[in-house]
Amino acid sequence: MKKLSKLYLGLMLLFLYLPILVLIVFSFNxxxxxxxxxxxxxEWYEKLFRNELIxxxxxxxxxxxxxxxxxxxxxxxxxxxxISKMRKGPKAAVMQVTxxxxxNPEIVTGVSMMLLFVFFAARMxxxxxxxxxxxxxxxxxxxxxxxxxxxKYRQIDANMYEAAQDLGCGPVRAFFKVILPEIMPGxxxxxxxxxxxxxxxxxxxxxxxxSTAQTLPITIYAMTRRKVSPExxxxxxxxxxxxxxxxxxxxxxxxxxxxxxxxxx
Numbered sequence: 367m368k369k370l371s372k373l374y375l376g377l378m379l380l381f382l383y384l385p386i387l388v389l390i391v392f393s394f395n396x397x398x399x400x401x402x403x404x405x406x407x408x409e410w411y412e413k414l415f416r417n418e419l420i421x422x423x424x425x426x427x428x429x430x431x432x433x434x435x436x437x438x439x440x441x442x443x444x445x446x447x448x449i450s451k452m453r454k455g456p457k458a459a460v461m462q463v464t465x466x467x468x469x470n471p472e473i474v475t476g477v478s479m480m481l482l483f484v485f486f487a488a489r490m491x492x493x494x495x496x497x498x499x500x501x502x503x504x505x506x507x508x509x510x511x512x513x514x515x516x517x518k519y520r521q522i523d524a525n526m527y528e529a530a531q532d533l534g535c536g537p538v539r540a541f542f543k544v545i546l547p548e549i550m551p552g553x554x555x556x557x558x559x560x561x562x563x564x565x566x567x568x569x570x571x572x573x574x575x576x577s578t579a580q581t582l583p584i585t586i587y588a589m590t591r592r593k594v595s596p597e598x599x600x601x602x603x604x605x606x607x608x609x610x611x612x613x614x615x616x617x618x619x620x621x622x623x624x625x626x627x628x629x630x631x
Contacts, residue, residue, distance in 0.1 A: 386606060393599035400594070410596040411604075417597060423585035424601070430496065430571075430581060431564035434503035439557045441504070442511025443549070446519050449512075467506045468513075475506060476573035483574060494576030502574040503564045510563060511556035518552030519545075551620055558616060562609065 396405030479502045530540035568583035
């Protein structure tokens with residue numbers, strides 16, 4: 367039974383990561399072939415960094431992802447504190463409403479956000495671009511922050527906050543000294559999840575971006591309608607490695623924090 371479970375796990379990992387491994391290998395392919403490896407080269411990485419369209423789209427994507435994730439992290443953390451103070455009935459109702467953007471199909475979210483921005487564009491001279499894109503990303507990022515921070519907030523002993531105030535801390539200082547360090551792992555996880563979803567979002571971005579704020583997924587989609595360039599393989603490889611490094615660092619930081627608190631994983 368143990369061998370069977372290991373085989374099943376191995377097949378699952380192979381199924382999940384074999385496409386990424388193929389993509390990485392062919393990002394170093396000497397030719398444009400997507401089926402035959404003819405030789406090793408860094409040519410596609412060099413061309414990638416000289417491609418102005420891709421670099422501009424990558425910069426747009428990073429700006430939107432970072433700004434939207436930071437704002438969503440602040441809003442989501444504050445929302446968790448507010449929701450936790452509610453009574454049981456209203457709290458359950460608000461949590462259900464908060465989860466709607468996660469369950470809701472992206473096409474519905476994208477079209478509805480587009481119609482909302484068109485409505486305001488006709489009355490407030492709002493143009494599609496970075497502003498609309500960031501607002502749309504914040505909308506679907508906040509629920510993921512709430513889902514990550516809420517469990518950490520529930521684990522906190524309410525007496526700790528009151529004890530800090532009894533010892534002379536004001537409400538704000540008690541929050542930063544007692545509450546914030548305890549929920550920080552959840553905040554970091556929420557930020558990383560929001561950043562990841564913003565980074566690779568296509569559907570919502572497609573409906574809410576203007577001609578001046580094309581993100582990387584939209585640019586790649588436009589390129590794939592003609593022919594996929596090996597430069598896309600190189601770009602995807604770089605993004606995958608960066609995400610992998612961030613996840614490893616996050617796990618290392620969380621393990622060190624748990625050791626300091628005496629928590630064993």
